[in-house]
Amino acid sequence: MDKNRQRHILECLAAACMIVALNFAFGHPAGAADKVVKVGNIIPLSGPSASVGQQGKNARDMAVEEINAAGGIESLGGAKIEMLYADSESKPEKGVAEAERLINTEKVNVLTGCWNSAVTYPVTAVAERYGIPFIVPVSVADKITEQGFKNVFRIAAKDxxxxxxxxxxxxxxxxxxxxxxxxxxxxxxxxxxxxxxxxxxxxxxxxxxxxxxxxxxxxxxxxxxxxxxxxxxxxxxxxxxxxxxxxxxxxxxxxxxxxxxxxxxxxxxxxxxxxxxxxxxxxxxxxxxxxxxEWETDINKPGAKEANEKYKAKYGQNLTGEAVDAYLAMYVLKDALERAGSLDPGKIREALAATRLDSGPGMIVGYDSVEFDESGQNKNASxxxxxxxxxxxxxxxxxxxxxxxxxxxxxxxxxxxxx
Amino acid sequence: MTRRSINQSACLLVAVLALGLPLVMRSATYLHILILLYFYAYLTTSWNLVGGFAGVLPLGHAAFVGIGAYTSTILYLQYGVSPWLGMLVGGILATLVGILIGLPTFKMRGAYFALATIAFAEGIRVMIENIDRLGPFVINGPRGLQIPPLKLGLSNFMFAVKEPYYYIILIMLAAVLLLTYCISRSKLGYYLNAGGEEPEAAMALGVNVARAKLIAMAMSSFLTALAGTFYAQFTLYIHPKSVVSLDLSFEIAFIALIGGRGSIAGPVLGALLLRPVSDFSRIYFGDTVPGLHLIIFGVVLILVMLYQPRGLQEPLTRLYNRLVDRLAGTEGGEASA
Known part of the structure; x- marks a missing residue:
């Protein structure tokens, strides 16, 4: 083998090392100065359930816009909620990989998702392992809240x-x-x-x-x-x-x-x-x-009509059961964050577990309050x-x-x- | 400094580096990538016992990964058996299956053997995908199995952080490398080598080539299944596409061929060079081009086969030897390597 080729290989290796080193050095920006609550959302944005995933995203965005515009989270000095979306494509393995990435790389404080029960189910285990609270607006499979996990909170009624x-x-x-x-x-x-x-x-x-x-x-x-x-x-x-x-x-x-x-x-x-x-x-x-x-547009709840009109004006569709649950999920989160007064996932979990939400813009569902039982199921959901x-x-x-x-x-x- | 002391200090340096890495690298993402790198190095080293030393090209090793992963997971979920014990049971089961496949297929030559192993592994995958229950065992078809991370700890082979996984797979890798080293210097190693290169000549000399190959296959499938359990405990979620896929079988073979099959360092070097390609293509190109890393592997493989048919370990070993020579001050040349 001639020396040139060896040199070439060495150069390549050195370049590879540099890239890795640079990644280590700059991969993680130091904690941002402004306090933000990072919320990771894993939903199907492409693939067979894309339309329902898009509704979930729209409803979340609408709620978060309202929350941020109203001054963010007061107990955290007006911290804003930052939404990170990841596409599950309705595939369990994709959902798991995205959950790992959101938790380990993006350092999210809370996870939400994933609509498809088949995706939500394995993601509950990831959230449980890292102790990150995981709000499930709607995924109906009973088993999601029947694993004895402490970090899963389901808002919608189960199957x-x-x-x-x-x-x-x-x-x-x-x-x-x-x-x-x-x-x-x-x-x-x-x-x-x-x-x-x-x-x-x-x-x-x-x-x-x-x-x-x-x-x-x-x-x-x-x-x-x-x-x-x-x-x-x-x-x-x-x-x-x-x-x-x-x-x-x-x-x-x-x-x-x-x-x-x-x-x-x-x-x-x-x-x-x-x-x-x-x-x-x-x-x-x-x-x-x-x-x-799950929900009907004529529901007789304060704010329901207005929320539906706003949503329709923004996105050209009526609210659906899925969208309402996603919308409510953001207000459940806001309520928990106010009480937690901390970005620590453990504290947020405690606050979520103690949730008793019976008013506010999010409460446009058919039932009267959100409270989670031991398993993390909203026991009042109907x-x-x-x-x-x-x-x-x-x-x-x-x-x-x-x-x-x-x-x-x-x-x-x-x-x-x-x- | 003598060559021996240089070699020893190089080994020591690598060991210290590998052991100390998690202390300086706090990013779970990079640790995850490294764990998978070791995992693939381990798998490829296990594969190498058959694919390298015995001179055949098995392309169905994912089946053993799957057997290991599913056995320990089912035993843990349904009977509460510690995954460490399940790991051994899975290994034994895989050994039996490996021997069963080896008996008829080792008579085949070249591509026929490779095709037979592909067919076998795909058969197992299709079976798992279509069976919800096998007797008393819940397999759950394409939905896969989930291990609830409720009882964390060493005895349950489950941890909330990545560091323990890092050290477990590091130890497994070191052990399998040591085993390979011992085999390559043993009678079995020479039999395998002889049988792989010139089976007729070896048989004429009284070497029981078939028996040597079967022993290699048994060890290889046992070791591969252990990695399956490791993977299941690491991800806590297995399904047919993740642990019994053809992609996995191919990736193992790619790493071995590019790194240099039949050598001890080859699989490790291959994993070291190729795994980052796969991880970074996944991170940066996402799933816009799924399987992109396999295409890159393919191109690299063609180039390597054209210019370095013995794999990248050959020029790298030479480079290392020359470095050692220079340090030792003896311009001894390559012959002494």
Whole structure:
């Protein structure tokens, strides 16, 4: 080997060493003079869930702009919140790598994210390991808060609470309006989603002392659901609970009307019943139908209308359940930071755990306050139930439950008048 | 100064540097990069026992990483077995699998052996991706397994900081290097070398080439599986794409080929030169060009194969020897290396 080549290799090595050394020297700017709270946000900004991730980002940005404009965090001398966004692409491994980077390189004080339960789940472990509080505005998988971790705080209701709230609603309605409900029918699409709901319904029905008169899974690709509807009619239930995708929700509703099946109430589970095409395709047939959702724009809470208008003006869309949870998450964080009076993640965690937020711009959700239980789940979180009705301006979804969030001046129709 | 004392002090210097690095380097990110560098150096050194000394080209070592990672993780999650013990169980399991693959495939030559090992490793990956439960064991398919970092500490092989991982993988690397050194000077080492270069001639001389290769394969798969457990405990989250991917198998082979297979220093040098390329391309180019580092590796590999077919360790060793000669004051030349 000639000397030139050796020299060349040496030079290359020396250059590489220099680069590494420079990185060490300048990689970490000394703590900035102004106090800022660094919040790392891992959300899907590209890939299959990009649109919902963008809503989460918009809502966060709106809340943080408001907080910073109003003087930042007072107890930290007016510290501003600085948002750092990382794209998870809905991939768990990407989420984990970004969490490592945000914590170790960017030195964030708090993490939030990640919408996709599959991403949130492994990120909880990263946050737990480094002791960084991790606020989860919405990721529904139950297991996220069932690992015994101390640093995860979920704001939205978890999966199993959807069915819980459907039954709570049923009970409240009977208490408020009478209408003895005894016999339940479960009709659901035969995928993971429907079967999961049905399993919990059965448990809840037993606990609530109801009689299950029909338990009927159906393929959601079916083009004719009259056999199912015939079964419902024969079983003669008081209340019908449904889990349906878009096309089958429409088909079921129209077929039920065609056969004039008399029911005291029909309760949907979001999905197809919440699809914008549903109301158009069913019209009169969907009158008085109940459906469960995360949030509805007509919710009767101070500030909700204004927040929605502001959001719509800024981003051209209505607020969604996901966006509202993200918006609220920032105010939960602000509240905790005010009480913590410190940037130390451990202190912020303590403050978050002691959260009792029942007012402020963020509280535009259906329930009345945010409090976390031992596992970090917001124990007051609940869903919202709407009723489809026409109040003179076409069929719309009207919030009826929880009672505190009911649209002003509206009285739910329960039980539904018999045909 | 004699050559011997220079060599000894060079070794000492490297040891002190490696041991002291975490004390001066406080950045978790750089420590993370270094840990992965050692991890790859370890993996490649283990691979080298078969891929280097035995003269075949296995391209499915990720399967053993996966076996190690999944075995210890499942044992820990479901039965509370310490990952240290799980590590050994995983190693033993991988050894058995390694022998099972080795028995039929060592009869193959060149590319056929490489293809067979790829097929095998991919088979394992597809299996794991499609199985949620295997008997009593929860595998969780493509979603992978998560180890909750609730009981931190040495006995659970779980730490909140990176330093313990750094020292564990450093010790593992040192141990496997020492083992390689001993093997290369043992009868087995000579058998492997002879069998790798001229199998017919070696067999004619009465060397049981197949047996030597199988022993090498068994050791290699055992050691590789240990690294799998290390990786699982380091990241606390494993899934088929992270621990059984073809990328991982290829990266190991790339590092060995570029560094210099069949030599002791080759894998370490390869990892030292290539891992930063991969890490920095990931940091600076992000995922705009996923897999960019493998393309860079490919280009480097072609250049190295053209100009330094024995890997980069050869010119570097020569350089080192010349340096030692100059320091020792004896212009002894390269023959004495």
């Amino acid at each position: 199993s609470w959807w069915t819980r709230d459907q039954f709570a609603f049923l009970k409240d309605m009977q208490a408020e309006f009478g209408g003895d409900v005894k016999r339940l029918a479960f009709v659901y699409e035969n995928g993971d989603w429907g079967k999961g709901f049905a399993e919990q319904w059965k448990k809840l029905a037993q606990e609530g002392g109801y009689e299950v008169v029909l338990d009927e899974p159906y393929p959601s690709t079916a083009t004719d659901l009259s056999p199912v509807v015939q079964k419902i009619r024969r079983a003669n239930p008081d209340v019908l609970l449904l889990v349906s995708n878009a096309a089958d929700a429409i088909l079921l509703t129209n077929t039920l009307a065609e056969y004039q099946v008399n029911l005291k109430a029909i309760i949907g589970s979001g999905g197809g019943h919440a699809d914008p095409s549903f109301l158009q395709a069913t019209g009169e047939n969907s009158r008085y139908l109940f459906d469960i959702v 869903l919202v139930i709407v009723q489809v009705n026409d109040l003179g301006s076409g069929f719309e979804r009207i919030t009826v439950w929880p009672k505190g969030a009911r649209r002003a001046g509206y009285t739910p129709v329960f039980p539904v008048p018999q045909k």
